[in-house]
């Protein structure tokens with residue numbers, strides 16, 4: 001693997017000059033045979049990979065309108081070309097979103113269009129060779145599926161959709177990615193990304209109860225598998241033990257405690273993350289999501305609340321209803337969705353984001369936050385891409401921007417915005433999303449963080465910001481790891497519910 | 510010559526209509542299994558119509574992305590729209606009032622269209638990253654449009670052609686009778702290029718025109734929690750498990 005180098009901050013953030021080939025390479029580790037087979041893919045590159053890949057591509061073109069339209073509609077206007085954090089950080093022209101799409105589009109043209117069949121040179125069509133396949137593997141693992149490019153494209157072309165399709169094709173011919181596949185396999189087997197079995201989970205939660213008791217003198221519970229609880233909390237498993245994630249978990253528990261809400265975690269579905277999305281597999285996405293329906297049915301809960309995780313919230317908000325019926329408004333004849341929807345309480349949004357949940361309690365005065373408790377923090381907020389660009393909160397367009405901010409302001413006095421070109425729907429990815437949060441991609445992760453680090457630097461220098469508030473487990477891990485490469489203290493990274501946890505007044509309910 | 514051009518125009522129109530209908534049928538027939546609107550997305554159908562209108566008429570996203578590209582692209586497209594509408598006068602009898610009204614603007618739009626196109630081509634030639642992503646067909650497409658604009662403008666301002674006869678020819682085509690077409694080179698070139706444009710439309714990136722309406726990130730309502738959205742092939746999966 002190449003050395004890890006953080007690019008210098010740019011004085012004026014202009015579009016960088018191209019450095020062709022700077023991120024050429026082999027890409028992340030390939031999934032080993034066992035991992036691949038556990039997910040139903042061939043163990044290694046199959047002999048007839050060429051025909052299989054083209055056939056898979058044809059299948060996906062017929063199943064996903066997004067892919068079909070996006071393969072045709074690009075005019076090479078270049079509006080997206082300078083919008084990707086990986087391009088800005090690496091200067092590799094193949095990391096321009098349009099160029100990343102063209103890696104697949106050139107093959108699409110060759111095999112699926114008239115112009116590409118008869119005039120390949122003219123329209124930039126290429127045969128699918130082994131080199132092209134390797135190039136796909138490398139560069140489609142330099143996209144975090146953050147969708148920033150799709151905000152700016154005049155046709156809404158979403159490179160994430162193309163990346164997902166490419167990864168699915170690669171996996172189908174035997175080139176899966178180790179990190180993502182390993183995690184999905186663990187979810188199937190044990191119920192969470194970290195492979196934390198039920199007894200270990202129970203242990204961890206008991207330990208947390210003791211910690212909070214020591215800290216506050218109050219018995220805050222962390223219930224597991226409690227039948228008949230009102231709320232089922234689904235949160236990324238990093239919340240159970242990683243720093244700073246765990247502080248947010250404590251925050252959620254305190255919110256439930258202070259508001260007197262009965263709640264539970266589920267050992268069977270102890271994971272909010274759904275890496276099926278990262279590898280572009282509808283089937284995997286669905287299987288992972290179905291665990292949650294099953295847990296909700298078995299525990300008999302009325303509400304499902306999702307913790308701080310970006311892509312988990314995207315999957316929950318946008319896809320759960322589709323994949324497993326967690327939501328409202330299924331047809332009367334929709335037997336599978338009805339099973340669950342009859343049980344859920346539709347006076348509430350299903351599923352609910354923890355920020356929606358908490359802010360609602362604050363606004364109804366059902367809990368009290370002492371903002372002074374956070375006075376040592378000068379806080380800025382990083383919009384996580386999957387929340388900002390893939391989902392919503394509340395009942396109004398853009399609620400996903402306002403609700404987290406309002407919650408921060410309810411929990412603390414000092415809040416500062418970063419450069420508006422880098423927030424809300426224009427937010428920059430942390431650099432570790434989309435299944436790239438693995439050590440073998442550390443160089444890419446550091447480089448991809450550049451635009452966010454530049455915006456952070458500005459508010460640190462000008463406004464003395466010392467706390468970067470997040471609502472995504474991947475952002476938390478990624479920034480803790482890469483911020484030091486840019487001269488920041490990793491301790492400045494934390495969750496919104498960590499702030500809530502500091503500020504909340506625990507009654508004796 | 511008139512016969513040749515009559516055949517060419519019929520053929521090109523056929524390719525255009527059938528080709529485009531075929532593509533659109535593919536788009537309609539392909540399910541969108543997941544809700545993927547790029548946020549902040551409208552919650553209601555009215556909101557979606559509004560968003561789409563802003564995209565198609567004002568190029569809203571492009572405006573956010575890059576002012577130069579937006580300015581040149583919008584200038585070109587708006588001019589093209591005016592010029593095309595102006596050409597309706599070769600197909601209608603009597604000429605509709607509003608078509609007559611836009612004639613003078615349509616003529617100047619020919620000039621602004623050319624300016625927009627040259628600007629866009631300049632970008633493609635001189636901006637490093639845009640040059641990197643350009644294929645030969647991207648350049649040729651611009652050249653084709655520039656040639657159409659130049660030949661049209663020349664006829665307007667330098668070497669006039671017999672527009673009455675031209676109109677006669679096209680009115681004739683509409684009623685399946687071939688009328689004589691003036692044979693000056695400029696006109697024939699102009700028409701030939703238009704034939705080429707029509708013919709390649711359905712097999713080229715010009716598909717962005719229908720494509721934009723089918724883009725799920727732009728045309729979907731943001732209501733996945735309120736309404737279950739499931740495609741037929743996904744539903745089938747469900748009853749199997």
Ligand code: SF4
Pocket residue numbers: 083084085086095096097100142143144145146147148149150159160163429
């Ligand atoms: S989705 Fe994000 S990471 Fe992927 S190309 Fe677009 S901007 Fe880059």
Ligand code: SF4
Pocket residue numbers: 073074075076077078079080081097098152153154155156157
């Ligand atoms: S902005 Fe859209 S149309 Fe323009 S180059 Fe990028 S993907 Fe293609």
